[in-house]
Amino acid sequence: MYSEAKKPVAQKRKLVTAIPGPKSAELIKRRGEAVSASLGTAFPVFIDHAQGAIIVDVDGNSILDLGAGIAVLNVGHTQNRVADRVKTQIDAFSHTCFMVVPYTGYVEVCEALNRLTPGKFKKKSALFNSGAEALENAVKIARSYTKRSAVIVFEHGYHGRTNLTMAMTAKNMPYKDSFGPFAPEIYRMPMAYPFRWNGDQSKCAQEALDMVIHKIEKEIGAKNVAAIVIEPIQGEGGFIVPPKGFLPGMVNFAKENGIIFIADEVQTGFARTGKMFASEDENIEPDLITTAKGIAAGLPLSGVTGRAEIMDSIHLSGLGGTYGGNPIACAAALGAIEVIEQDNLVERANKIGQIMHDELTAMMKRYSIIGEVRGRGAMQAIELVKPGTTEPNPEALTAVIKYCTNKGVLILSAGTYANVIRLLPPLVIEEDLLRDGLSVLDEALASIK
Ligand SMILES: *Cc1c(COP(=O)(O)O)cnc(C)c1O
Numbered sequence: 001m002y003s004e005a006k007k008p009v010a011q012k013r014k015l016v017t018a019i020p021g022p023k024s025a026e027l028i029k030r031r032g033e034a035v036s037a038s039l040g041t042a043f044p045v046f047i048d049h050a051q052g053a054i055i056v057d058v059d060g061n062s063i064l065d066l067g068a069g070i071a072v073l074n075v076g077h078t079q080n081r082v083a084d085r086v087k088t089q090i091d092a093f094s095h096t097c098f099m100v101v102p103y104t105g106y107v108e109v110c111e112a113l114n115r116l117t118p119g120k121f122k123k124k125s126a127l128f129n130s131g132a133e134a135l136e137n138a139v140k141i142a143r144s145y146t147k148r149s150a151v152i153v154f155e156h157g158y159h160g161r162t163n164l165t166m167a168m169t170a171k172n173m174p175y176k177d178s179f180g181p182f183a184p185e186i187y188r189m190p191m192a193y194p195f196r197w198n199g200d201q202s203k204c205a206q207e208a209l210d211m212v213i214h215k216i217e218k219e220i221g222a223k224n225v226a227a228i229v230i231e232p233i234q235g236e237g238g239f240i241v242p243p244k245g246f247l248p249g250m251v252n253f254a255k256e257n258g259i260i261f262i263a264d265e266v267q268t269g270f271a272r273t274g275k276m277f278a279s280e281d282e283n284i285e286p287d288l289i290t291t292a293k294g295i296a297a298g299l300p301l302s303g304v305t306g307r308a309e310i311m312d313s314i315h316l317s318g319l320g321g322t323y324g325g326n327p328i329a330c331a332a333a334l335g336a337i338e339v340i341e342q343d344n345l346v347e348r349a350n351k352i353g354q355i356m357h358d359e360l361t362a363m364m365k366r367y368s369i370i371g372e373v374r375g376r377g378a379m380q381a382i383e384l385v386k387p388g389t390t391e392p393n394p395e396a397l398t399a400v401i402k403y404c405t406n407k408g409v410l411i412l413s414a415g416t417y418a419n420v421i422r423l424l425p426p427l428v429i430e431e432d433l434l435r436d437g438l439s440v441l442d443e444a445l446a447s448i449k
Pocket of ligand 1: 129130131132133135158159160161231235236264265266267268292293
């Protein structure tokens, strides 16, 4: 049983057993008997408790978390201002279904989303449970509003695991393989991916834009397109940052053709990229924005926010769900948003992003397997290649992750070619701890040089 006496958790990495320790190993065996073997494990320990950027496992190891539950814990593990609101809410009431009896927390989260998301126009929001559910609803809204059916998505894109969002997600293995048939009317376009652009990288934005527009016009017909859906920085696809001009070009094309532009900010949102939302970087104003991960410090919550006339165009009771915008999740979101704003985590994301970028760039000079350092703010990655080529090097990635795991540093992978190391630390991480994690990554890269 967890006891409060275990807090506060020292913000230091410290191993007292091998990874996994004996208690974790026992639980891994037990899990094997009870849990579907399909579910993976990025880091093979069982957690006991956590705070800030440190996870303490059941054997007493203090693990440095550079994944933040996949960009969910931007405010860190067990943030007091989140926990307090959650405890108060669960004592007051835990559920009504917002469409049965409404409550203030839901309205307050929508007000916060309307205020914080980019776009100088009147906005409204609706809340759901997961990122995929937000994407499902954004597409429903765009199709209903435009009375069109085609949806444009991009190579390397990730939007979820439900039937519609699987169709929207690019990567077959492990997300789609054997799970078809998929939802129709989803069209995948080339992505502006400078590192892998065929030809002159500096022409990537314009060439990709021309190619996408040509394909939409010739193969689908712009007037048949309900929505263009894109992550402003692709997450699971490998932290692919579209070069300047690509996103504004897509937004303009959408506007000229009555197409709803949907920014999927599920991974990039809530201060992660050094702006409250990544769309702000090039001042784009998406018609709709989907949010989830960083919104509620781990409680299941997601949102669709956008132009009021679009959000209000759906027939009464067309949107909803039993749990969407659950009061406890809303309380957590209000706590998380308060921390992000009061503690200026946007600025923190820039600060720790700069440290990561500088350190990774220095490593790139030393290790020829690093093909590129990229990202924005506290969303930084390295793409691993065979030295002197752009050929993906997934073997090196496996070795690096294994090394870091054995040293108690949790680092996540990504990428269509399974060769990208992505860093997503909690934004509250202390500088020394971050540097400690980066030095372990450095050792890991040196070990396979
Ligand atoms: C994680 C993610 C999703 C899916 O969110 P879930 O909560 O896992 O359904 C959708 N889009 C992006 C960009 C994501 O990173």
